Amino acid sequence: MSNSDQFSIKPIVASSSLRTLAYEALKSAITNMDLYGRPDEVRLDERKLSQDLGVSRTPVREALTVLEQEGFVRSEARRGIFVIKKTKAEIVGMIHAWAALESMAARLACQRASDAQLQSLRTEFPEFYEGRPAEHLDEYSDANIRFHQKIISLGQCEAIASLSSNLLMHVRGIRNTALRQGERAESSIREHVAIIKALEAREAELAERLVREHGLGLARHVDTYGHYLD
Amino acid sequence: MSNSDQFSIKPIVASSSLRTLAYEALKSAITNMDLYGRPDEVRLDERKLSQDLGVSRTPVREALTVLEQEGFVRSEARRGIFVIKKTKAEIVGMIHAWAALESMAARLACQRASDAQLQSLRTEFPEFYEGRPAEHLDEYSDANIRFHQKIISLGQCEAIASLSSNLLMHVRGIRNTALRQGERAESSIREHVAIIKALEAREAELAERLVREHGLGLARHVDTYGHYLD
DNA sequence: CTTCGACATTTGGCATTCCAAATGCCAATA
């Protein structure tokens, strides 16, 4: 027997390790940095970073190892650690991978998600039904990201979710700037609505195809208009 | 000017870092380990590993950090480092992700690969045209893996290739054992031949669909017959 | 015999130190 039901064990504090803290700090610093503004490569100094963060080099190095794994930085022995500036081709490739994963998630969502979950799409994203997105592009950008994340979560597949979240980190910036070019926002919304309808109807093949084509459209768009990269 | 044409500069030696060596050693040890035989969790000891490998704890720790990132081990502070035993659901999820990525690669291959590359499939995998795979299952297992890697490489998308290679590490064992159950090998070969034909004909939608269904079939198979996991 | 707590041990996290390779500067030299 146990008394555990007497106490609502708020339990663990378990504050993150310094490595995790350093990782968070560095990642947010990197993803918020305007990489494509300056032409020169950005170099990171282990010793300077550990001074600024107030910790030793060890947790910083471990954090950098993770970031290297994720493709954010590249470490050259005795040369330095550089923030990776992704080329247009690499971005397009990531969008292709994203499209593949998200379309599979849409298929799985049709099989696995509950009716309530599928119907919640319509209520969670009212922006898509209120036209004129050009007037609130910022809010819409957020909704856009959340929408795609929602589809992935409905797929209930851990592997797909974690791979996608990694890709999102790299592509987040692009998605939003792409929205502001041409008539992306309007057509994007139309496609979102079609996707929602397919999901609600549990038409797996259709939903899968619509999501894939939506992603491929973004890839084409970045490929033709993304010259400001590289 | 330079004399460099006088010497055939064999150039760079650049032997790998100890961290990389430790990583390779540990990964091969883990992937070759029969995880699902024993019921208890496998624990790794930093100090023992560094002794066995003849290096200090630092590169071992860095290698373990990478392996943790990739989902091979889990590190609990002051508890130990444990080899992760994936559940059946996780394996099935990875196969779903794999199917999504590979089917997108097939689509891209139809658009990007050269005629020679596409036709090389038929000559590179003669096993598929020689019937009776049951007689040489081991060789066929290798060909099976190589075939799917080949499709992915034909897609010419770095992001898809690197994500897939990670997934393959986790699923490699399963693919081969699944072949030996039921009539998987025969039907698998038929599907491979159909995929090759679709690729040769550059029928992107068809190739994409066939690859996806092939992968989904494996996922279903593991889901129903993979009770020996978890 | 059971329970409990003090203590030794184990273990990963972190800090510090040392090292070798690469680079840059600068003087010596042709």
Next chain:
DNA sequence: TATTGGCATTTGGAATGCCAAATGTCGAAG
């Protein structure tokens, strides 16, 4: 002036030492 050789500096890689948390052990107390 242009080039070269060496030395100081920088920088990541690796080794080592220390620490706190967690665990196991074992004996004393009930």
